[in-house]
Amino acid sequence: MSKAFLRESDVEPEPTVVRPVLLAPGAKRYLTEAGAERLHEELNRLRTVERPALAGAAADLDAKRELRKLDERARELQQILATAEIISSPAPDRSIVRFGAKVTVKEEDGTTSTYRIVGIDETEFYTGGISFQSPLAQALLGASVGDRIQFQSPAGPRQLEIQLIE
Template identity: 35%
Template sequence: MSVAFVKEESAEAASETVLPARPISDRINLVTNEGLKMLEDAYSQAHQALEAANALDDINERRRQSAVPARDVRYFSERLRTAQLTAPPTSTDAVAFGHTVTFERDDGRTQTYRIVGEDEADPSKGSISHASPVAMALFGKSVGDVVQLGKDELEIIAIA
């Protein structure tokens, strides 16, 4: 085996452990207090994982173990840099960022979601991103308003 072949393998291994950047939304990075804390915690965890990986003696294992944390450190660093902490709304007259909105769909289902930042949104836990189609349709509307969302209609029942 030639030295050139070994170096080529090493270069290939290195390029396979550099992951592409996580996509970052081009929308404004609004965050709640909880969302900012979540971003800070995620950055800290990624940074600790990267430090642990960088402490490994085996170069190939170090590359493999550091790929995900290095990518996450870059992502969360950028999300923290661009985060715009948004105070909770003081009025429930119209839907805004941070509100919890209950609405009824035209098929009779009632749903409740809190409108939060993109990184903290988790519909299965009752939160949606401010950039989601549902949130965008609800912004500025009041209790009793009916909004069109594609072929569906949503009637706002409550804003908290």
């Protein structure tokens, strides 16, 4: 039977989407200053722009679902921000890769890539933000310009040379 012919009270709520836990129990959640600022901005936008816009259409079932998703994301952001340890930018000494650093590496085939080592809640594939827990970040942390690092990628072992630390 189509949901169009059911009363709202007869429709079962959609199951809550639970994101996988990426941190081990008791592990610290780290954020860069920029990442914390972006999450604060997202939370503020959800509260002041998106929620009020949806609240006006709360009689609509689709709007209710969207409002529920929005509220879940807001709670998730509050939890992240409440439990995160914000790490300030790396010291001016750019000779060693640290949390928050932007690192340019050269592949064995000569291509270069740039990565920024960030917390798990601010990883961004398209901008090169990689989690400090990733195999690549673990191999980069503590290395210096000119060092060759090896790590196990999903495609197999890789070797990279550090070109620049920003």
